[in-house]
Amino acid sequence: MxxxxxxxxxxxxxxxxxxxxxxxxxxxxxxxxxxxxxxxxxxxxxxxxxxxxxxxxxxxxxxxxxxxxxxxxxxxxxxxxxxxxxxxxxxxxxxxxxxxxxxxxxxxxxxxxxxxxxxxSDGGMTALIGFDRDQLAAAISDTPDVVIANDNSTAQVVISGTADGIAAVVSKIKVKRAIPLNVSGAFHxxxxxxxxxxxxxxxxxxxxxxxxxxxxxxxxxxxxxxxxxxxxxxxxxxxxxxxxxxxxxxxxxxxxxxxxxxxxxxxxxxxxxxxxxxxxxxxxxxxxxxxxxxxx
Incomplete structure (x- = not known):
């Protein structure tokens, strides 16, 4: 095997x-x-x-x-x-x-x-669960200082960037859960x-x-x-x-x-x-x- x-x-x-x-x-x-x-x-x-x-x-x-x-x-x-x-x-x-x-x-x-x-100490990360990938890609494209940091599966990613940028992306998409992570910065x-x-x-x-x-x-x-x-x-x-x-x-x-x-x-x-x-x-x-x- x-x-x-x-x-x-x-x-x-x-x-x-x-x-x-x-x-x-x-x-x-x-x-x-x-x-x-x-x-x-x-x-x-x-x-x-x-x-x-x-x-x-x-x-x-x-x-x-x-x-x-x-x-x-x-x-x-x-x-x-x-x-x-x-x-x-x-x-x-x-x-x-x-x-x-x-x-x-x-x-x-x-x-x-x-x-x-x-x-x-700058920025943060938020996990997104249950979303439309095309909608997310469009929202990130339209928002400065935010990227997909962890592309974990079709239904789960983590976005990373400024607090304002992350909030803007989350406001533009339908998402089942958006979970801020307890990290010190915008990793990855x-x-x-x-x-x-x-x-x-x-x-x-x-x-x-x-x-x-x-x-x-x-x-x-x-x-x-x-x-x-x-x-x-x-x-x-x-x-x-x-x-x-x-x-x-x-x-x-x-x-x-x-x-x-x-x-x-x-x-x-x-x-x-x-x-x-x-x-x-x-x-x-x-x-x-x-x-x-x-x-x-």
């Missing part, structure tokens, strides 16, 4: 996530290594601090560390995917899973990315250009190896193993849209029959099910999930 691993991003975090992974071989060493790099404990925050866990500066590294531990546990069980993809922050875990860079390199990138995004939009420029300087000297597993990136969802392409695509990600609907469709094109969501929650599995016929989904977010599906 052809399988893809997909990795959730910010918004999937939940208090208590990852704590049971301490019982997995080598996980404690990874948590300890992360604490040295970050200067704080992923386990402590995930176990005890709901406020910090919801803060971008902490959310993104926590998700990266936990998802990487799950990747390692799957590989230790002899399990490998035929393709990988991650939603926003999750793309860093996909690149780690494909051995484009090592754990430490990825965590340092995620740490700096999270700090830059946490400092963003041109309003993140300053953060993206700083991140690009940090990213530039880092070596990306060719991937050992094909990766579908957010900004260019065609599977590739070319390390230079993957680096350029990651460099564009902070301002570029997350094209998850297209990634889901590409999984079908690749002949993927099963998507394993590696990390907390079931959001990506749900999006894939709504977009693709014939792809089953599996949740892999805890030690019990691992043991149930891939017993040692």
């Amino acid at each position: 052809k399988t893809a691993w997909v990795f959730p991003g910010q918004g999937s975090q939940v208090i208590g996530m990852g704590v049971d992974l301490l019982e997995i071989d080598r996980a404690k060493a990874t948590f300890d290594q992360a604490a040295e790099i970050l200067g704080w404990s992923v386990v402590d925050i995930c176990q005890n601090d709901q406020v910090k866990l919801a803060n971008t500066r902490y959310t993104q590294p926590c998700l990266y560390v936990i998802e990487c531990i799950l990747v390692d546990a799957l590989k230790q069980r002899g399990v490998l995917p035929d393709a990988v993809a991650g939603h926003s922050l999750g793309e860093y875990v996909a690149l780690y899973a494909a051995e484009v860079f090592d754990f430490e390199t990825g965590l340092k990138l995620v740490k700096y990315r999270a700090e830059l995004m946490d400092l963003a 939009s041109p309003m993140m250009a300053a953060a993206a420029s700083e991140f690009g300087k940090f990213l530039a000297p880092i070596e990306f190896h060719d991937a050992k597993i094909p990766v579908l990136s957010n900004v260019a969802p065609i599977a590739t193993t070319d390390g230079s392409k993957l680096k350029a695509q990651l460099d564009s990600q902070i301002t570029g849209a997350v094209r998850w609907r297209e990634i889901s469709l590409q999984l079908t094109e690749l002949g993927i029959e099963q998507a394993i969501e590696v990390g907390p929650g079931k959001v990506l599995g749900g999006l894939i099910k709504r977009t693709c016929e014939g792809i089953s989904t599996v949740q892999m977010g805890t030690r019990s999930d691992l043991e149930a599906v891939f017993p040692v």
